[in-house]
Each structure stands twice: as C-alpha cells, then as structure tokens.
Amino acid sequence: xxxxxxxxxxxxxxxxxxxxxxxxxxxxxxxxxxxxxxxxxxxxxxxxxxxxxxxxxxxxxxxxxxxxxxxxxxxxxxxxxxxxxxxxxxxxxxxxxxxxxxxxxxxxxxxxxxxxxxxxxxxxxxxxxxxxxxxxxxxxxxxxxxxxxxxxxxxxxxxxxxxxxxxxxxxxxxxxxxxxxxxxxxxxxxxxxxxxxxxxxxxxxxxxxxxxxxxxxxxxxxxxxxxxxxxxxxxxxxxxxxxxxxxxxxxxxxx
Numbered sequence: 002x003x004x005x006x007x008x009x010x011x012x013x014x015x016x017x018x019x020x021x022x023x024x025x026x027x028x029x030x031x032x033x034x035x036x037x038x039x040x041x042x043x044x045x046x047x048x049x050x051x052x053x054x055x056x057x058x059x060x061x062x063x064x065x066x067x068x069x070x071x072x073x074x075x076x077x078x079x080x081x082x083x084x085x086x087x088x089x090x091x092x093x094x095x096x097x098x099x100x101x102x103x104x105x106x107x108x109x110x111x112x113x114x115x116x117x118x119x120x121x122x123x124x125x126x127x128x129x130x131x132x133x134x135x136x137x138x139x140x141x142x143x144x145x146x147x148x149x150x151x152x153x154x155x156x157x158x159x160x161x162x163x164x165x166x167x168x169x170x171x172x173x174x175x176x177x178x179x180x181x182x183x184x185x186x187x188x189x190x191x192x193x194x195x196x197x198x199x200x201x202x203x204x205x206x207x208x209x210x211x212x213x214x215x216x217x218x219x220x221x222x223x224x225x226x227x228x229x230x231x232x233x234x235x236x237x238x239x240x241x242x243x244x245x246x247x248x249x250x251x252x253x254x255x256x
Contacts, residue, residue, distance in 0.1 A: 073098050121146050136197040139243045155179035157232050157246040169219030171255050176212050185235045188213040192229035198243050217255035224256045
C-alpha cells in the first residue's frame, strides 16, 4: 500500500511538470512573434488644385524620395526638386514658362549650400550668388544679357558726429554711395558669422529713405573698439548685394 501511494505521487508530479512545460512554451512563442508595419505608399502621386495639376511627387514608403515636379496652371514644368529620404539634395531647378532654365539652387540635406545660378532665356548666365548652410554670403556676380559683368555696387557711407566731450554721445549716420535704392535698403548692426549673413546675430536698424543712424553713449565700463554694419541692397536684377563696413572707435567706453 505504501509503495502504491508513492507511485501515485510520482505520476502526479510528472503530470504537473508536463503541464508547466507546455505553458512556458506557448508564452515563448507569443513573445517571438514579429509584426511587420505598413511600409506606406511607394510611387508617384499627383496633387491637384481644381482641374490644375500642381505637383507630382515621388514617394518611397510614404517619404519623399526621388523627383518632385511643380507645374504652371497651363501644364508646363515650373520647378524640379530631388529628394533623398525626405530631404532636398542636389540642384533644384526653376524654369521659365516657355521651358528655358531660369535658376539652379544647390541643396545639401534640405539646406541651400553652394552657388545659386540664374540664367537668361538664351542660356547665358544672369547671376551667381553664394549661400552657406542656408544663409547668404557676400559673394555675388551679376551679368548683363550681353555677358558683361555688372560692377559698381553701392558702398556703405558713414558720417560721424563726435559729441563725446560735450554730451558723451558718438553718432554714426549711415547711407549708401548710390542714393537710388531709397526705402528698399536695410541696414544692420553686426558682422558676418564665419562668412555668412546670419540675421539672428545682427540687429536691424530703422531705415528711412535709405538712411539710418546709431548713437553710442559714454558708459562706465569698457566697450568694443570697433563697430560693424551690414547693408542689404537690392540690385537692378532683383537680387541682394550684401555689403559690410567696420570702423574703429576713438573711445573704449562707448555702448
């Protein structure tokens, strides 16, 4: 009887162990399952505005990847962009409505970087304009339709009124050597950052009829020994000439 009871207990233990093993196996199988997500649309989509085709965009897994075109209302190609993994790369192109190339703009990782080029309908170069990391540089070359380079861009003119001894004021009046730009000119206080015109690191100066002024005041602490200005000047071809000028200050406590 004692031996029979022992045998029953052993059988029950083995059965319990067998059940536990099946349960563990099922749990492991559920953990190892891999769910494959929807990869999204791959191909070319057309975007419409009413009856007009606005653009054609190439997608890969719902991300822009490949050629994108925009169109004039009459159907001609207006611009082309090249995307890689959602970012603009290489040269974007703008076209005249008649089909000739107007402008190429270089992109690196969705940012304008390099020399932008403009063209006349004849194919002759109209302008070359410098960009670095999405910001303008001072570099610009513009050409007449006959190929002759445009020269003689306006320069910044600074007139000083020194009232330091009497009132502690030092005034600088800004204008251009060419007065024809009028209200379109913008003056900034500051200088280029690593050769780039970074508008977040300069201060816009109120400009009226092409003129601006800055008044420095005597202080009780040491100030900079120079002051820098940048002018943003529209050109006859509709671009921007970026001029800069720095002058030394005669006093070291002006702010």
